[in-house]
Amino acid sequence: xxxxxxxxxxSVAVEEVPDPQILSDRDIIVRVTSTAICGSDLHLIDGxxxxxxxxxxxxxxFMGEVVETGRAVKSLRxxxxxxxxxxxxxxxxxxxxxxxxxxxENSNPNARLAEKLFGHPTAGIFGYSHLTGxxxxxxxxxxxxxxxxxxxxxxxxxxxxxxVLFLSDILPTGYMAAxxxxxxxxxxxxxxxxxxxxxFAAASAQLLGAxxxxxxxxxxxxxxxxxxxxxVETLNYEAVDSVPEALKELTGGRGPDACIDAVGLEAHHxxxxxxxxRAKQALRQETDRxxxxxxxxxxxxxxxxxxxxxxxxxxxxxxxxxxxxxxxLTIRSGQCHVHRYMRPLLQRIEDxxxxxxxxxxxxxxxxxxxxxxxxxxxxxxxCLKVVMTP
Amino acid sequence: MAARSVRARDRDxxxxxxxxxxxxxxxxxxxxxxxxxxxxxxxxxxxxxVVVRAMGxxxxxxxxxxxxxxxxxxxLWSRVAGDGLDLSLLGLVAAENAKxxxxxxxxxxxxxxxxxxxVLESLHLSRKKGExxxxxxxxxxxxxxxxxxxxxxxxxxDEELRLxxxxxxxxxxxxxxxxxxxxxxxxxxxxxPPLGELGxxxxxxxxxxxxxxxxxxxxxxxxxxxxxxxxRSDAVTQGHSLGAQATQRPAQPLAEKEGVR
Numbered sequence: 001x002x003x004x005x006x007x008x009x010x011s012v013a014v015e016e017v018p019d020p021q022i023l024s025d026r027d028i029i030v031r032v033t034s035t036a037i038c039g040s041d042l043h044l045i046d047g048x049x050x051x052x053x054x055x056x057x058x059x060x061x062f063m064g065e066v067v068e069t070g071r072a073v074k075s076l077r078x079x080x081x082x083x084x085x086x087x088x089x090x091x092x093x094x095x096x097x098x099x100x101x102x103x104x105e106n107s108n109p110n111a112r113l114a115e116k117l118f119g120h121p122t123a124g125i126f127g128y129s130h131l132t133g134x135x136x137x138x139x140x141x142x143x144x145x146x147x148x149x150x151x152x153x154x155x156x157x158x159x160x161x162x163x164v165l166f167l168s169d170i171l172p173t174g175y176m177a178a179x180x181x182x183x184x185x186x187x188x189x190x191x192x193x194x195x196x197x198x199x200f201a202a203a204s205a206q207l208l209g210a211x212x213x214x215x216x217x218x219x220x221x222x223x224x225x226x227x228x229x230x231x232v233e234t235l236n237y238e239a240v241d242s243v244p245e246a247l248k249e250l251t252g253g254r255g256p257d258a259c260i261d262a263v264g265l266e267a268h269h270x271x272x273x274x275x276x277x278r279a280k281q282a283l284r285q286e287t288d289r290x291x292x293x294x295x296x297x298x299x300x301x302x303x304x305x306x307x308x309x310x311x312x313x314x315x316x317x318x319x320x321x322x323x324x325x326x327x328x329l330t331i332r333s334g335q336c337h338v339h340r341y342m343r344p345l346l347q348r349i350e351d352x353x354x355x356x357x358x359x360x361x362x363x364x365x366x367x368x369x370x371x372x373x374x375x376x377x378x379x380x381x382x383c384l385k386v387v388m389t390p
Numbered sequence: 391m392a393a394r395s396v397r398a399r400d401r402d403x404x405x406x407x408x409x410x411x412x413x414x415x416x417x418x419x420x421x422x423x424x425x426x427x428x429x430x431x432x433x434x435x436x437x438x439x440v441v442v443r444a445m446g447x448x449x450x451x452x453x454x455x456x457x458x459x460x461x462x463x464x465x466l467w468s469r470v471a472g473d474g475l476d477l478s479l480l481g482l483v484a485a486e487n488a489k490x491x492x493x494x495x496x497x498x499x500x501x502x503x504x505x506x507x508x509v510l511e512s513l514h515l516s517r518k519k520g521e522x523x524x525x526x527x528x529x530x531x532x533x534x535x536x537x538x539x540x541x542x543x544x545x546x547x548d549e550e551l552r553l554x555x556x557x558x559x560x561x562x563x564x565x566x567x568x569x570x571x572x573x574x575x576x577x578x579x580x581x582x583p584p585l586g587e588l589g590x591x592x593x594x595x596x597x598x599x600x601x602x603x604x605x606x607x608x609x610x611x612x613x614x615x616x617x618x619x620x621x622r623s624d625a626v627t628q629g630h631s632l633g634a635q636a637t638q639r640p641a642q643p644l645a646e647k648e649g650v651r
Contacts, residue, residue: 003642020643023627024619053625055640072618092616094535094571106613109626112605112635124623127641134625134641144643146621 002390003140004369006056009047014369017057020136020144025072028148030082034161035062035139035366037376037386038169039195040264040311044129045373048265048287049313051113051130060086060126061168062138063161066148073149082152084145085338086169088124088135091150095123102335107146108133117314122335139369141390153342162387163349166200166356170385172341173309174200174262178208180307180332181258188212190247190256190299192292194222194234196359196385197309198262202232203354205260214250216243218268221382229358238270244299255301263292264310280317287314297323308333359385366390404511405456405466406587411504412453412469419446431493432483441479448472457587461522463515470512473505525582528601532608535572536615538564544615545575551607555579558600575611577604597632606631 005015020029038061043049063083066076076082089096093105104123108114111121114131124146127137136143145152155164174197181189189205191198194217202213213232217223223234233250240246247256265288268274277289296306297320306329324331348354361384364372372386419426423439423446432438452472455465477498484494534541542564545551555562560579567574579600583589593599609630610620620629625638 005642018643018645020624023622026617026619053638053640055642057624057640057642090613090617090621092535093612094533097535106617106621109621109623109630110635110638111609111630112632124621130625130638130641133621133623134638136624136641136643144624146623147617 001141002366003057003136004059004366006044006052006058007054010045012045012058012370012373014367017140020142022068022070023144024146025070026147026149027070028066028073028076028145028152029068030062030064030084030138030143030145030152031067032062032064032138032141032143032390033081034064034165035059035388035390036165036168036170037061037139037369037372037388039197040128041373042377043265043311043313045377046266049129049131050117051110053130053134056127056129056134057136057140058127059137059139060128061165061170062126062143063155063165063168064143066152067142069148075149076152076154081155083155083164083167083342084126084138084143085151085153085167085172085342086125086128087151087335087338088126088133088146089150089339090147096150099337099340100334101151101337101339103337110134125335139366139388141366151339153346155346157350159350161389162357162360163355164346165387166196166359167338167342167345167349169336169338170196170359171200171345171354171356172338173197173336174202175204175341175345176334176336177201177260177262177307177309178204178210180309181205181208181210181260181305183208183210183258185209186211187257188214188251188254189258189260190214190216190296191260191262192216192296193262193264193310194219194226195262198260199226199230199359199384200356201260201262201309202226203230205258206231207348207353212251214247214256218270219379222384225358225384243295247299251301255299255304257301258305258307259296259300260307261292261296261310265289265312267291267293267310277317286317288312288316290316290319294318294320297329300327300329303328305330305332307331309336311335360387362386364388401456401460401462401586402511402514404507405462405515408466408469408504408507408511409453409456409462409587412449412456416446416449416451416453419443419449421446429493430480430483430497431487431490433487438483445472445476445479454585454588458585458589459522460524460582460586461515461518463512463518466508466512466515469508470505473501473508476501477505524586525580527578528581529576529578530601530604530608531574531576532612533567533572533574534612534615538566538573541573541575541615544611548611551611554600554603554607560600575608577608602632 001019003017066080087102088107089101089104090106095103107124114121124133126135189210191202194215202215205213215226215232216235218238267289269291280286366388375381375383423442424434426442427434427438456462480498558579565574622629625641626634
């Protein structure tokens with residue numbers, strides 16, 4: 001079969017690889033009908049996530065048709081349409097029982113590696129380095145899905161792939177970011193990063209009753225798209241001297257009640273701080289550039305909530321813990337517990353409360369994955385989200 | 391739950407690091423005595439390299455003694471004496487080779503810098519009384535989301551695991567995990583590898599020590615009880631193990647037949 005393969009830093013290729021097979025009784029094989037490139041795939045391409053190996057198949061946002069089921073899988077059969085959540089859940093451990101699906105205690109066969117880096121291991125993830133298990137990803141024609149009887153969501157009616165594909169990751173991730181904010185009446189929410197997750201976080205904050213949502217980015221085409229589809233204010237951070245100051249002025253001096261970091265470890269900035277973090281990262285003195293996170297913390301109102309769904313991988317420098325402690329901030333974070341949100345969000349899609357297709361700018365064949373990565377990474381052709389069909 | 395001391399040895403971490411320091415310095419002196427001579431400002435011909443090599447042998451013997459003995463008090467004091475010897479030799483070097491005195495001065499400063507912890511640790515160990523304890527008490531545990539009966543019957547049926555634990559003189563017990571989170575499996579044993587730290591290192595590197603093996607065994611046991619299978623990925627086809635960690639395949643499917651059970 002064809003698959004998008006990691007060939008090293010800044011190098012991907014579409015190659016012929018062996019077809020997946022059932023390895024365990026609870027596996028299913030899915031023929032992929034739609035798959036997408038995620039912002040976090042760029043962290044792998046850019047070489048910021050350790051434990052990648054040449055030949056790794058990428059992709060953790062995918063859906064398709066069940067073509068084979070292991071002996072123990074009773075809930076699905078060949079021909080079923082499913083969306084597959086990116087974290088792999090066993091459904092039986094204490095984490096899964098507590099609906100902390102991205103922290104499944106059993107699904108990562110490289111738990112020892114993850115434990116060394118993070119203190120405790122995290123769940124297996126499709127196509128997302130060996131730290132999360134070394135599972136082949138979904139930017140391919142077929143995928144083996146372990147615990148096929150737990151994670152995949154069956155799509156019963158005839159809605160299009162595009163409408164439900166993002167239930168696999170970015171829509172639940174954006175929604176969880178907003179849910180973390182405990183939004184009450186009159187709350188102002190600021191979102192760093194107008195990529196697909198930031199757009200969905202902003203949309204979700206509105207759904208959950210925010211009085212005002214402010215979306216921050218440096219690309220006008222992304223901010224324009226948000227203003228067209230959502231009722232949000234936007235802030236191009238390259239047009240202001242200081243984001244925290246600008247946010248103060250937009251909120252009567254209080255600061256946003258909640259701040260969402262939908263940027264993560266490869267943040268940009270137009271000031272000297274960027275050069276500082278870029279240099280430290282290049283010298284391996286820190287693994288992540290926490291510029292958006294620092295701004296989110298410094299901007300947040302006293303006693304407010306900072307919600308972190310942008311991906312971080314390791315260690316950062318100049319973390320303003322003094323602001324967090326003295327101003328009573330709460331930080332909430334995590335890889336999305338996708339499984340928890342799939343059904344409720346499918347309901348919201350079916351009810352017409354949200355149409356996630358507005359973020360799609362590129363529809364490509366899987367054969368053009370290299371082009372897809374290129375325009376997404378370099379923000380060419382006003383790219384926001386690439387969806388591919390094998 | 392009663393408090394428990396996990397570390398029950400007299401050889402604490404400072405003694406261990408001084409032991410490894412001796413090994414590293416001794417290896418350098420034995421392997422490259424002339425380079426060491428130049429480094430401390432001595433002549434790299436004649437008697438000096440021979441003396442340096444002899445000092446290297448001394449360091450190696452001391453290092454092994456410190457790392458291997460349960461309470462290496464005398465070995466630590468021998469390091470203090472060795473520091474004195476090194477300082478007087480460096481004094482002779484300084485008197486004979488006036489041109490390179492800066493290097494010798496730096497070497498003397500370095501020896502003095504390590505003399506301080508040598509003396510402190512020697513005094514610390516000298517204050518210890520009673521039988522020296524060679525063993526370290528170790529514990530590995532894991533929580534399994536299942537009733538104690540179910541967990542204990544699987545553990546009892548697992549002959550390989552039982553033999554391993556028995557072989558190490560350890561014991562397995564079970565405790566309810568608080569908050570109705572299932573059952574804790576707790577394995578406790580005393581570990582006193584031959585040659586102390588050196589044996590412990592060999593066990594870790596070869597993956598033969600019980601702690602390293604239990605990390606895999608307990609995780610696989612948990613997977614079997616909770617999910618009914620040992621979780622396999624494309625990179626780790628046989629499931630969680632130390633060996634698999636080092637020999638990962640790329641994350642792409644196995645060729646036909648290669649991976650079918």
